Amino acid sequence: xxxxxxxxxxxxxxxERIQRQGEELWDRVRARGAAINYPFPDHMTLRSFxxxxxxxxxxxxxxxxxxxxxxxxxxxxxxxxxxxxxxxxRQINELRAYLASARPKEALKFCPRRREGEKLQIxxxxxxxxxxxxxxxxxxxxxxxxxxxxxxxxxxxGSLSEMFGYFSSIIPVHNxxxxxxxxxxxxxxxxxxxxxxxxxxxLDLVPGSFELGEFEQESSRRYRSEGLRLxxxxxxxxxxxxxxxxxxxxxxIHCAPEYSFLTVGAFEAxxxxxxxxxxxxxxxxxxxxxxxxxxxxxxxxxxxxxxxNYDFIKFLVTRHDPRDVSEQETVALLRDSLGDDLLTxxxxxxxxxxxxxxxxxxxxxxxxxxxxxxxxxxxxESLNSTNAEVMDIISEVWGRPPIYVSQVSxxxxxxxxxxxxxxxxx
Numbered sequence: 001x002x003x004x005x006x007x008x009x010x011x012x013x014x015x016e017r018i019q020r021q022g023e024e025l026w027d028r029v030r031a032r033g034a035a036i037n038y039p040f041p042d043h044m045t046l047r048s049f050x051x052x053x054x055x056x057x058x059x060x061x062x063x064x065x066x067x068x069x070x071x072x073x074x075x076x077x078x079x080x081x082x083x084x085x086x087x088x089x090r091q092i093n094e095l096r097a098y099l100a101s102a103r104p105k106e107a108l109k110f111c112p113r114r115r116e117g118e119k120l121q122i123x124x125x126x127x128x129x130x131x132x133x134x135x136x137x138x139x140x141x142x143x144x145x146x147x148x149x150x151x152x153x154x155x156x157x158g159s160l161s162e163m164f165g166y167f168s169s170i171i172p173v174h175n176x177x178x179x180x181x182x183x184x185x186x187x188x189x190x191x192x193x194x195x196x197x198x199x200x201x202x203l204d205l206v207p208g209s210f211e212l213g214e215f216e217q218e219s220s221r222r223y224r225s226e227g228l229r230l231x232x233x234x235x236x237x238x239x240x241x242x243x244x245x246x247x248x249x250x251x252x253i254h255c256a257p258e259y260s261f262l263t264v265g266a267f268e269a270x271x272x273x274x275x276x277x278x279x280x281x282x283x284x285x286x287x288x289x290x291x292x293x294x295x296x297x298x299x300x301x302x303x304x305x306x307x308x309n310y311d312f313i314k315f316l317v318t319r320h321d322p323r324d325v326s327e328q329e330t331v332a333l334l335r336d337s338l339g340d341d342l343l344t345x346x347x348x349x350x351x352x353x354x355x356x357x358x359x360x361x362x363x364x365x366x367x368x369x370x371x372x373x374x375x376x377x378x379x380x381e382s383l384n385s386t387n388a389e390v391m392d393i394i395s396e397v398w399g400r401p402p403i404y405v406s407q408v409s410x411x412x413x414x415x416x417x418x419x420x421x422x423x424x425x426x
Contacts, residue, residue, distance in 0.1 A: 044165050044199040046365055048078060048086035057092060057144065058099065058110065065095075074098040089144065090201040096146050109403060112146050112391075114249045118398040121311070122241060122251045123390070124266040127259075127290045128276025129283065130318035132159045133353065134386075135254040138274075140364050141387035143203035145404070147249045150195070151205045152178060152241075154262045156216070158208035160254040164198050165360070166207040177209035181240035182233050182265070184218055191240040208254075212262060219261035234301060237265035250394065264297045272312040272393070278319045279330040279346075287315075311397045316386060317346040345385035352379040 012020065051069075055062045068074050069085055075094040077085035087095070100111035114120070125135040132155075139151040153160040158167065175183075181191040194206045219233055241251055253266040267273065273294075277287045298308050315338050321327055335342050352375035356363050359370070363383070368376040388404035395402055 046089055046199045046201075047367070048088050049092065051077070051085040051087070054087050054092055054095070058095065060099070068095075073102075088201070092144075093146060093201055108400060110146070112249075112395075112403070113148060114398060119271065120241075120245045120248060120251065121394050121397065122253065122269050122271045124253045124255055124270040124273045126255050126263070126266075126273055126275050126294070127257065128287060128316075128318070129278045130347065131257070131276055132163070132254065133357075134274070134276055134316065134318060134347070135160055135252055136163050137362060137364070137383050138387060138390060139203055139252045140200055140362055141384060142250055142252075142391065143200045144364060145387075145391060147202065147391075148247065149203045150244065150248045150251045151198075151203065152251060152253045152266075153206060153208035154178060154212060154254060154260075154266060155208040155256045156210055156213035161205065161207035163357075163360070163362070164196075164205055164207075166196065166205065175211075177207055177212055178237065178240065178262070179209060179211035179215050181243075182236040182262075183211075183215060184222075188236075190243055192244060195244070204248075212256070216260050216262065223261070233261045234265040234268035234304075234306070237262070238269045241269055259293055259297075264300065267294070267297050268301050268306065268308065270310065271397070272310055272314070274390070275313070275315050276318045277315060277334065279317050279327040279334070281330065284330070284334065312393055313341060314390075314393065315342045317342070319349045320346040320382075321349050322346070343386060343389050345389055346382060347386055348378060348382040350375060350379040350382075352376045353383075 049057070051065055052062055055065050058065075066085070069077055075087065075091040075098075077087050077091065080086060096110045100107040103110070123138075125131055125138070135151065139149050142149045151160065151164075155161075161167070175187070175189055175193055177194055178191065180189045180194045182188070191206060196205050196207060198205050215233070253270065255263045255266050275287065275290070275294075277283055301308050315334070317331055317334065320331070331346065352363060352371040355371045356366055359366070363371070363376060363380055366376075370376075385405075391404045392402040395404075
């Protein structure tokens with residue numbers, strides 16, 4: 001009678017078996033490109049961009065860039081198959097600086113960083129569907145256009161941070177988030193201690209962490225014990241961001257999904273607020289309820305003797321199916337009610353965006369072939385059109401003429417391949 005084959009794992013303890021299963025699953029998903037080292041990120045890199053893509057990003061001709069390279073002007077691109085040139089994002093930014101110097105009348109187009117007298121723009125990305133995705137693509141889009149950007153994740157679960165490979169929300173890290181700069185005890189530190197670099201040149205991140213949840217609990221206790229007086233978390237957040245004001249052009253604050261004292265702080269620190277809504281009646285009702293909470297938050301700040309004057313409050317339609325007649329009618333309802341406060345561009349429902357997320361990447365980091373060219377281009381068009389509107393709003397606040405949306409219009413009218421709203425879809 002044959003003897004039963006013994007399992008190599010039969011002497012495992014329960015904890016060993018659980019650990020083995022976790023490691024095996026982790027290795028398998030990593031092999032498929034859908035996992036990042038825990039708890040800290042892989043050495044993430046951003047792909048290089050072809051000469052054609054760089055020409056569209058900078059709004060110059062391919063031949064002009066090619067001649068610059070031949071003449072040895074600007075950064076030296078990498079030469080690939082058949083002599084095809086490509087540039088890293090850092091090199092693109094070096095090109096920006098060179099072109100701004102060589103063509104001073106167009107300096108703002110090439111190098112949009114804020115000048116003396118232009119205030120730091122702080123955009124709070126508030127509640128709503130696709131809030132995290134919107135913040136993710138906004139900060140990357142701004143960085144690709146040459147802005148110096150700081151992303152601040154106020155979600156205790158670190159949903160935005162995970163998209164950059166930081167999983168500090170679920171391990172006992174110390175002072176690794178905005179908590180470091182707003183905490184109530186004597187261990188408060190500069191926000192600089194929590195800032196982390198990303199693989200996008202010019203884009204930094206303050207990750208979310210579980211400590212933010214602890215801060216909310218402490219704030220709640222203070223709120224009840226001090227006669228419902230608004231805790232000074234807002235003041236601390238404003239002060240924290242001011243500490244790095246000279247280092248950035250735009251700060252994007254990713255608010256937590258739940259109402260929180262940190263969210264109130266984000267509202268006070270903000271110079272502008274972006275609110276997402278899905279074109280469904282139930283979602284509009286939810287947004288209307290959020291606006292009541294938003295109003296209450298601002299009133300608390302005002303009652304504390306501090307003024308709130310936003311440069312803008314804008315609404316963005318996300319997860320939109322433009323072919324759905326009922327959604328078309330709902331968008332019309334929103335536009336009739338909100339007028340110019342509703343962005344013209346909408347972010348379409350997209351399998352390409354979802355597939356990129358499964359790969360722990362954005363579409364900016366992938367080529368069209370990774371998710372399907374048609375879906376990729378459509379998604380990029382809606383995402384970049386949205387970013388273009390936001391960037392033109394920033395330009396208006398700074399007293400500059402619009403640049404980005406007008407470039408989209410000119411390129412589309414001229415019938416050129418891929419306007420700026422589709423710049424990276426090659």
